[in-house]
Amino acid sequence: MDNAMTHSTESTIAVAGAGLLGRLVAWQLLRDGHAVTLYDAGDLEHPAAAAWTAAGMVAPLCETAVSERSVYEMGRFALAQWPRWLESLDATDLWHHQGSLMVAHAQDMGELTQFHRDLAHALDGEPPCQTLDDAEIHRLEPDLAESFRQGLYLPDEAHLDNRALLDRLLAEIRRLGGTCHAHCPVSTFPGEVETRDGRRAFDLVIDCRGTGARQHHASLRGVRGETLHVQTAEIRLSRPVRLMHPRYQLYVVPKPDQRFVIGATQIESEDRSPVSLQSSLELGSALYTLSPAFAEARILEQGVNLRPAFRDNLPxxxxxxxxITANGLFRHGYLLAPAVACHLLASIRGRGEQPFAETLTGHPPQEGAA
Ligand SMILES: Cc1cc2nc3c(=O)[nH]c(=O)nc-3n(C[C@H](O)[C@H](O)[C@H](O)COP(=O)(O)OP(=O)(O)OC[C@H]3O[C@@H](n4cnc5c(N)ncnc54)[C@H](O)[C@@H]3O)c2cc1C
Known part of the structure; x- marks a missing residue:
């Protein structure tokens, strides 16, 4: 990191963006004794952040098949860091470390085999997962359709109740005396934040505005994702289940109160308009094939948001x-935020090693130093 600078205690720090990264960083800095002011362009209770739309999976293996090796390493870091943070937030109930399950219909078994091969290639060896037969699948998830004959179990994956986490972080930020401004879009400058009311000086400004930070990053883009939230008492799942399909991978993530978040799409578009009929039909019918018990589920919500990504899809x-600007968490915010936040915090604290310095430090591709 160029121009590394230390802020021991009691600095005035502005955090722009109260999404996942902004809340984590603000909370940690308040614990360190700094005076923190958090700004968000939208609502704080029902944020416009991608973090609110996200499914909350912490899935280093699933993501490795489609990402750089460093994503896997940072994801492993997250599996160790989240429980520590959740313990200090008194929120261990939000963490579910029960692995994830991948299944495919008989005609799509090749997808599962290919995924296993891609993983072995990415990890340069046999991946830490287990092939399951139908009896083993149903021992793990008894309510899945009986037609699944083979699956892959990835034991070292987790998921978070992400909306509850965002709520608890906000409550803790307020309890620790952080100043929070909702509906207050800002521009960031070295040592200054500009709101509609003018500029205000801080010792340090941290820009965590996700796709709202284009001012700083010409190469930042938004990648559209769509979700359905359904609720039914007819089915129980203990872990995220992914359905492999030649055209998409559908995931279903269990949430409290018998709610499920379903997603699949990753669309290279910055369109924030509502979920298309095609996506909605595809998500719904794939869900029904996972278990016909979903037929009577009630659709509570359809979500659309943009994942902040650089050209290399790395943070x-x-x-x-x-x-300081931190961005580009793309489709792995919950997976990578611990590494990114700890890297950034180590620099501010001026002590401890900055984890993942090689991956995280420096300008995104196609951007020079400003
Ligand atoms: C459909 C979907 C599913 C996903 N599922 C997962 C998953 O299962 N696991 C996973 O690890 N990741 C997932 N992600 C990715 C994850 O949500 C993002 O990587 C993560 O939220 C990025 O965090 P962030 O804090 O950088 O940005 P955000 O969470 O988007 O927060 C940015 C904040 O900045 C605010 N802001 C913007 N402009 C301004 C401004 N000018 N002034 C002040 N505030 C501003 C915004 O209002 C927002 O609150 C998913 C994303 C989507 C869209």
Whole structure:
């Protein structure tokens, strides 16, 4: 990181963006004794953040098949870091470390085999997962359709009740005396934040605005994702289940109160308009094939949001005097935020090693130093 700068205690720090990264960083800095002001362009209770739309999976293996090896390493870091943070938040109930399950219909078994091969290739060896037969699948998830004959169990994956986590982080930020401004879009500058009311000076500004930070990153893009939230008492799942299909991978993530988040789509578009009929039909019918018990589920919500991504689909942290920007968490926010936040915090604290410095430090591809 260039121009590394230490802020021991009691600095005035502005955090722009109260999504996942912004809340985590603000909370940690308040614990360190800084005076933190958190700004968000939208609502804080029902945020416009991608973090609110997300499914909350912490899935290093699933993501490795489609990402860089560093995503796997940072994901492993997250599996160790989240329980520590949740313990200090008194929120261990939000963490579910029960692995994830991948299944495919008989005609799509090749997808599962290919996924296993891709993983072995990415990890340069046999991946830590188990092939299951139908009896083993149903021992893990008794309510899945009986037609699944083979599956893959990835024991070292987890999921979070992400909306409850965002709520608890906000409550803790307020309890620790953080100042929170909702509906307050800002622009960030070294040592300054600009709101509609003018500029305000801080010792340090941290920009966590996700797709709202284009001002700083010419190469930042939004990648559309769509979700359905359904509720039914007819089926229980203990872990995320992914349905492999030649055209998409559907995932279903269990949430409290018999709610389920279903998603699949990753669309190279910055369109924030509502879920299309085609996506809705595809998600619904794939869900029904996972278990006909979903037929009577009630659709509570359809979500659309943009994942903040750079050209290399990796996160980047840049720093100049008085301004740190952290962005590009793409489809792995919950997986990568611990690594990104700990990297950034180590720099501010001026002590401890900055984890993943090689991956995270420096300017995103196609962007020079500003
Ligand atoms: C459909 C979907 C499913 C996903 N599922 C998963 C998953 O299962 N696991 C996983 O690891 N990741 C998942 N993600 C990715 C994850 O949500 C993102 O990577 C993560 O939220 C990025 O965090 P962030 O804090 O950088 O940005 P965000 O969470 O988007 O937060 C940015 C915040 O900045 C605010 N902001 C923007 N502009 C301004 C401004 N000018 N002034 C002040 N505030 C501003 C926004 O209002 C927002 O609150 C998913 C994403 C989507 C869309």
């Amino acid at each position: 980047h942290v840049t720093q100049r005097d008085g301004l």
